Amino acid sequence: MSSIIDQAKKAKKASYTMFSMSSETKKKALLSIAEALDNRKAAIFEANARDMALAQQTNLAMPLQKRLLFDESKLLTVCEGLVQLSGLEDPVGKKLLATEMDDGLSLYRISCPIGVIGIIFESRPDALVQIASLCLKTGNAVFLKGGSEAAHTNRILAQIITDAAISSGLPEGFLTLLESREEVTSMLALSDYIDLIIPRGSNAFVRYIMDHSDIPVLGHADGVCHLYIHEKADTDMALSIAVDSKTQYVAVCNTAETLLVDASVADTVLPRIAEALKQKGVTLFGCEKSAKLLSIPVVSEWHHEYLDYQMSVKIVDGIDEAIDHINQFGSGHTDAIVTSDKSVAEKFMNDVDSGNVFWNCSTRFSDGFKYGFGAEVGVSTSKIHARGPVGLEGMVTYKYKLFGSGQIVDDYASGRKTFKHRPITD
Amino acid sequence: MSSIIDQAKKAKKASYTMFSMSSETKKKALLSIAEALDNRKAAIFEANARDMALAQQTNLAMPLQKRLLFDESKLLTVCEGLVQLSGLEDPVGKKLLATEMDDGLSLYRISCPIGVIGIIFESRPDALVQIASLCLKTGNAVFLKGGSEAAHTNRILAQIITDAAISSGLPEGFLTLLESREEVTSMLALSDYIDLIIPRGSNAFVRYIMDHSDIPVLGHADGVCHLYIHEKADTDMALSIAVDSKTQYVAVCNTAETLLVDASVADTVLPRIAEALKQKGVTLFGCEKSAKLLSIPVVSEWHHEYLDYQMSVKIVDGIDEAIDHINQFGSGHTDAIVTSDKSVAEKFMNDVDSGNVFWNCSTRFSDGFKYGFGAEVGVSTSKIHARGPVGLEGMVTYKYKLFGSGQIVDDYASGRKTFKHRPITD
Numbered sequence: 142m143s144s145i146i147d148q149a150k151k152a153k154k155a156s157y158t159m160f161s162m163s164s165e166t167k168k169k170a171l172l173s174i175a176e177a178l179d180n181r182k183a184a185i186f187e188a189n190a191r192d193m194a195l196a197q198q199t200n201l202a203m204p205l206q207k208r209l210l211f212d213e214s215k216l217l218t219v220c221e222g223l224v225q226l227s228g229l230e231d232p233v234g235k236k237l238l239a240t241e242m243d244d245g246l247s248l249y250r251i252s253c254p255i256g257v258i259g260i261i262f263e264s265r266p267d268a269l270v271q272i273a274s275l276c277l278k279t280g281n282a283v284f285l286k287g288g289s290e291a292a293h294t295n296r297i298l299a300q301i302i303t304d305a306a307i308s309s310g311l312p313e314g315f316l317t318l319l320e321s322r323e324e325v326t327s328m329l330a331l332s333d334y335i336d337l338i339i340p341r342g343s344n345a346f347v348r349y350i351m352d353h354s355d356i357p358v359l360g361h362a363d364g365v366c367h368l369y370i371h372e373k374a375d376t377d378m379a380l381s382i383a384v385d386s387k388t389q390y391v392a393v394c395n396t397a398e399t400l401l402v403d404a405s406v407a408d409t410v411l412p413r414i415a416e417a418l419k420q421k422g423v424t425l426f427g428c429e430k431s432a433k434l435l436s437i438p439v440v441s442e443w444h445h446e447y448l449d450y451q452m453s454v455k456i457v458d459g460i461d462e463a464i465d466h467i468n469q470f471g472s473g474h475t476d477a478i479v480t481s482d483k484s485v486a487e488k489f490m491n492d493v494d495s496g497n498v499f500w501n502c503s504t505r506f507s508d509g510f511k512y513g514f515g516a517e518v519g520v521s522t523s524k525i526h527a528r529g530p531v532g533l534e535g536m537v538t539y540k541y542k543l544f545g546s547g548q549i550v551d552d553y554a555s556g557r558k559t560f561k562h563r564p565i566t567d
Numbered sequence: 568m569s570s571i572i573d574q575a576k577k578a579k580k581a582s583y584t585m586f587s588m589s590s591e592t593k594k595k596a597l598l599s600i601a602e603a604l605d606n607r608k609a610a611i612f613e614a615n616a617r618d619m620a621l622a623q624q625t626n627l628a629m630p631l632q633k634r635l636l637f638d639e640s641k642l643l644t645v646c647e648g649l650v651q652l653s654g655l656e657d658p659v660g661k662k663l664l665a666t667e668m669d670d671g672l673s674l675y676r677i678s679c680p681i682g683v684i685g686i687i688f689e690s691r692p693d694a695l696v697q698i699a700s701l702c703l704k705t706g707n708a709v710f711l712k713g714g715s716e717a718a719h720t721n722r723i724l725a726q727i728i729t730d731a732a733i734s735s736g737l738p739e740g741f742l743t744l745l746e747s748r749e750e751v752t753s754m755l756a757l758s759d760y761i762d763l764i765i766p767r768g769s770n771a772f773v774r775y776i777m778d779h780s781d782i783p784v785l786g787h788a789d790g791v792c793h794l795y796i797h798e799k800a801d802t803d804m805a806l807s808i809a810v811d812s813k814t815q816y817v818a819v820c821n822t823a824e825t826l827l828v829d830a831s832v833a834d835t836v837l838p839r840i841a842e843a844l845k846q847k848g849v850t851l852f853g854c855e856k857s858a859k860l861l862s863i864p865v866v867s868e869w870h871h872e873y874l875d876y877q878m879s880v881k882i883v884d885g886i887d888e889a890i891d892h893i894n895q896f897g898s899g900h901t902d903a904i905v906t907s908d909k910s911v912a913e914k915f916m917n918d919v920d921s922g923n924v925f926w927n928c929s930t931r932f933s934d935g936f937k938y939g940f941g942a943e944v945g946v947s948t949s950k951i952h953a954r955g956p957v958g959l960e961g962m963v964t965y966k967y968k969l970f971g972s973g974q975i976v977d978d979y980a981s982g983r984k985t986f987k988h989r990p991i992t993d
Contacts, residue, residue, distance in 0.1 A: 502971025545928025549811035
């Protein structure tokens with residue numbers, strides 16, 4: 142096997158070829174990957190059976206075993222996804238701005254691929270197919286590292302995808318599968334070849350990546366999401382949204398971790414919500430007031446992501462304290478308000494400094510698929526480049542193309558010519 | 568004076584208030600800053616005279632003294648800029664996407680300020696006014712550090728701007744002027760309070776900032792720009808563009824540093840261009856072939872930004888070698904081709920991995936003002952977030968606002984409801 146730096150050089154070279162890849166080539170490649178996966182499903186299931194057997198031997202936790210399984214139904218889902226993606230508009234080559242700077246001097250801002258993207262993802266082998274296909278659609282070469290539990294499945298999936306893509310006209314080096322933790326560490330130093338890293342995994346892992354690379358990192362280390370019950374909230378709605386935000390799927394980043402309740406309604410609303418959450422098995426930790434009211438332990442740390450049937454509760458003195466608390470202790474991921482007062486909701490949505498701000502609905506809605514983006518490569522809490530769920534748009538950049546007919550700057554600097562700056566509409 | 572961390576906390580707090588600042592407040596503030604600068608011009612000129620006297624005493628280089636001068640004409644220019652900026656469309660609160668996820672569940676992607684921006688800029692005091700007003704227009708609080716030569720001028724300008732802005736409704740802490748290098752070093756560690764740093768200055772300085780901060784940095788360390796003369800170039804046009812790209816203003820980032828010429832036309836074209844450049848006082852350094860052809864020294868390093876009357880020359884075997892050379896030795900800033908062949912130009916513009924790719928015009932055109940952006944805070948060679956000249960659009964981010972009426976995710980996960988994902992057009 143060639144060294145990681147040779148692989149990175151190859152990926153960079155491939156990415157240059159991919160800059161001018163046609164929409165038709167990409168479409169053909171996505172469809173032929175779907176076909177190849179279906180044709181070779183027996184071999185995929187066999188490889189997956191090896192991973193599953195190892196997982197059982199090593200007593201991998203049951204939820205992880207469930208994620209690891211790649212069966213007929215998962216295959217169908219990824220193939221449907223490939224077909225859908227092939228039909229979506231090409232995110233590359235879009236005209237984002239067009240200005241006639243002067244006669245015969247036209248400026249365009251055109252969307253284009255980023256280059257080489259490094260993606261580190263969790264155990265699900267279906268994620269490999271999704272990520273590879275998103276990169277293909279956006280014209281980016283990709284370095285991929287999946288969970289080691291899925292090594293056999295990932296290897297065969299990567300091989301099938303690479304073969305089908307290359308047969309359809311993609312360059313060698315378009316996809317590189319990394320197989321060891323050491324290779325990930327090496328990848329972090331390859332800022333000459335890799336343009337963006339998207340890590341998905343535990344907080345500690347993502348934080349480690351962010352702290353140890355000069356390459357821009359897109360993602361989120363933690364999701365400390367808040368649900369704020371304003372004094373003008375409908376109590377039934379608040380109850381239903383609180384239960385859904387906390388318990389619909391506890392192990393994910395958009396689950397609410399802290400409940401804020403206005404002091405004026407805490408006595409009436411909070412006991413009902415607490416009871417409903419208790420019924421679902423949620424343990425609460427409170428501020429001094431709420432701890433007393435609900436007979437629960439006092440919270441130790443407000444910036445805390447439980448990812449479990451646990452939740453912090455704080456009684457606040459209205460919208461300003463709620464917003465301050467969220468901006469101080471949140472993680473900029475997703476925060477929601479329940480209120481019947483539109484102007485209060487608008488203030489909340491403007492002033493809370495998070496990528497996703499919701500009114501009268503569950504925090505669990507912040508997700509690329511639910512948003513209708515068709516696909517998602519992750520959720521970003523960064524404020525630079527892409528924020529919130531990152532779909533195709535977050536995986537492209539742009540360049541300025543200036544078409545001239547011999548113009549020189551000296552003519553404009555000396556006043557012999559002046560710029561016209563007319564918008565081009567065609 | 569309060570510590571830098573207290574100032575940063577105050578700036579962060581101010582930025583939260585600025586999230587929901589109206590377009591009217593911003594417009595009023597920009598106009599009242601222009602008025603205040605004009606009213607207090609005597610005091611500004613007096614402060615500038617002190618900086619100029621010190622510059623003369625310390626024998627500051629003449630071009631720098633020229634940049635330092637803040638006179639009636641500079642005042643007029645910055646005031647005109649403020650009035651123009653006040654009239655531009657508000658970049659904040661723009662609807663970038665609108666989807667009805669389901670009945671009564673509407674998703675919007677809305678542009679919003681980034682938060683607190685740290686900007687380190689060169690000696691020109693007029694830059695302080697431009698940068699502060701760009702931050703105001705985009706709703707960002709700002710940490711500013713100017714050149715120490717301009718300390719007196721910067722101090723009074725910052726004071727006048729802050730007073731006028733606060734009288735117009737901006738929060739205290741909207742603008743913080745840093746005055747020492749040590750404060751810049753401290754600023755680099757304030758990732759909890761500062762969201763983005765935009766450094767302008769020498770390569771070494773920008774590189775230092777990039778290497779020493781966890782805060783995202785937008786800008787460019789160097790500008791190794793290329794001009795490629797294709798075999799189908801009009802010779803007169805090539806000559807004129809080469810002279811302009813190299814000599815129109817040698818000390819700036821979009822000046823061409825390397826000339827690439829196709830081997831098939833090198834014998835005829837290169838001596839003419841070399842002669843014209845020599846007339847302008849340019850010293851050339853060549854590849855082996857061109858060094859022999861032109862009797863010039865051999866170049867020592869291709870990735871080199873002269874910022875002076877010097878230029879590298881390389882004879883290449885056609886478009887592929889030209890593109891490879893640029894992608895390997897360029898800095899992703901600005902690269903131009905001269906050719907009469909449209910398909911060759913298109914290949915060049917697609918495959919050269921730079922923020923600005925030009926056909927048949929001078930590299931010196933890559934600039935926010937020339938592009939018609941009205942204002943520019945710098946040029947980015949990053950591929951993430953903003954690329955090329957960065958105007959108002961590069962100084963905002965976005966957030967997702969989801970307006971519901973009690974929706975919970977469990978209804979969709981269980982299949983009781985399904986998403987509709989209809990585009991909202993209103």
